[in-house]
Amino acid sequence: MGALAANIGRNQVQEWLGDLRVGGSSGTRLQFAGDCSQPCEIFCRGLPDKILVGLKLEPETQRVATLLTRCRKCAKCLRHRQQLWAARAVDEITVSGRTWFGTLTLSPEKALQLQYASELRKVRQGWQLAELADTDRFQAIREEASVEVTKWLKRVRKNSGATLRYLLVCEHHKSGMPHWHILLHERSGKVLKRKLEASWGYGFTHFRLVPPGDNNAAYYCAKYLGKSAEARLRASLQYGSPSMETIAEKVEHLLGELMFQTTKHDATSPTVKMTQQEMMIPNINSSIF
Numbered sequence: 001m002g003a004l005a006a007n008i009g010r011n012q013v014q015e016w017l018g019d020l021r022v023g024g025s026s027g028t029r030l031q032f033a034g035d036c037s038q039p040c041e042i043f044c045r046g047l048p049d050k051i052l053v054g055l056k057l058e059p060e061t062q063r064v065a066t067l068l069t070r071c072r073k074c075a076k077c078l079r080h081r082q083q084l085w086a087a088r089a090v091d092e093i094t095v096s097g098r099t100w101f102g103t104l105t106l107s108p109e110k111a112l113q114l115q116y117a118s119e120l121r122k123v124r125q126g127w128q129l130a131e132l133a134d135t136d137r138f139q140a141i142r143e144e145a146s147v148e149v150t151k152w153l154k155r156v157r158k159n160s161g162a163t164l165r166y167l168l169v170c171e172h173h174k175s176g177m178p179h180w181h182i183l184l185h186e187r188s189g190k191v192l193k194r195k196l197e198a199s200w201g202y203g204f205t206h207f208r209l210v211p212p213g214d215n216n217a218a219y220y221c222a223k224y225l226g227k228s229a230e231a232r233l234r235a236s237l238q239y240g241s242p243s244m245e246t247i248a249e250k251v252e253h254l255l256g257e258l259m260f261q262t263t264k265h266d267a268t269s270p271t272v273k274m275t276q277q278e279m280m281i282p283n284i285n286s287s288i289f
């Protein structure tokens, strides 16, 4: 747990304390669920000493804890996600030279190509195509398409030489194909509209500059995050003010590290065991809420 301890400073842990409700006869319960109407319970066993001490828990007796986290699906969680990312986008627009607001879609040919590629990948992983639910299919296509978006971003950065930050919101179109709403912030250098649009090449694209002082694009982009739990986002590292990282995100970061270390270095005797809602713990690197 050495690397983990180094990542979690005492001040950071102290910062969480204000929002914690600790104690109760049934064991330690840590509340990180905010206003969620159906919080998820995560049972943790074997919390390391440093974290217990930081949370003012007794290492000898309180190594077992139940964490309540957001469900990410209820109306209140979606609303929270929308407001949080809108505020972050406003923050990025404010500190950036210019911001482009755009849409990326896939042509029918490219969509078909990505669908085949995603199905081929699933089959190679041992899936029967008939067994795949619609959500699995969409997720597979989105992952395939996400690679193309990454390549596009690389091309834009390379061709313009600009320093760029971004927020990408991926929506599920009725056709089963993903499309993206994007805020592209110029931190230094500039990108030309025709280069932005020409370098996509996989379908329709439209970009416009956000007028100075106009935050509507931020609200518009974030609106999709509040519409459906299926809408996914990708963003530059520490998008928005780092101080806006929520307590829940800090805890998830911490848990993500714990799980990573458990599986990577100590798979035979896990020190942290998730018995419920294990899949609710995201890898922080994915930037997926």
Ligand SMILES: [Zn+2]
Binding pocket: 035, 036, 037, 038, 039, 070, 071, 072, 073, 074, 075, 076, 077
């Ligand atoms: Zn919820």
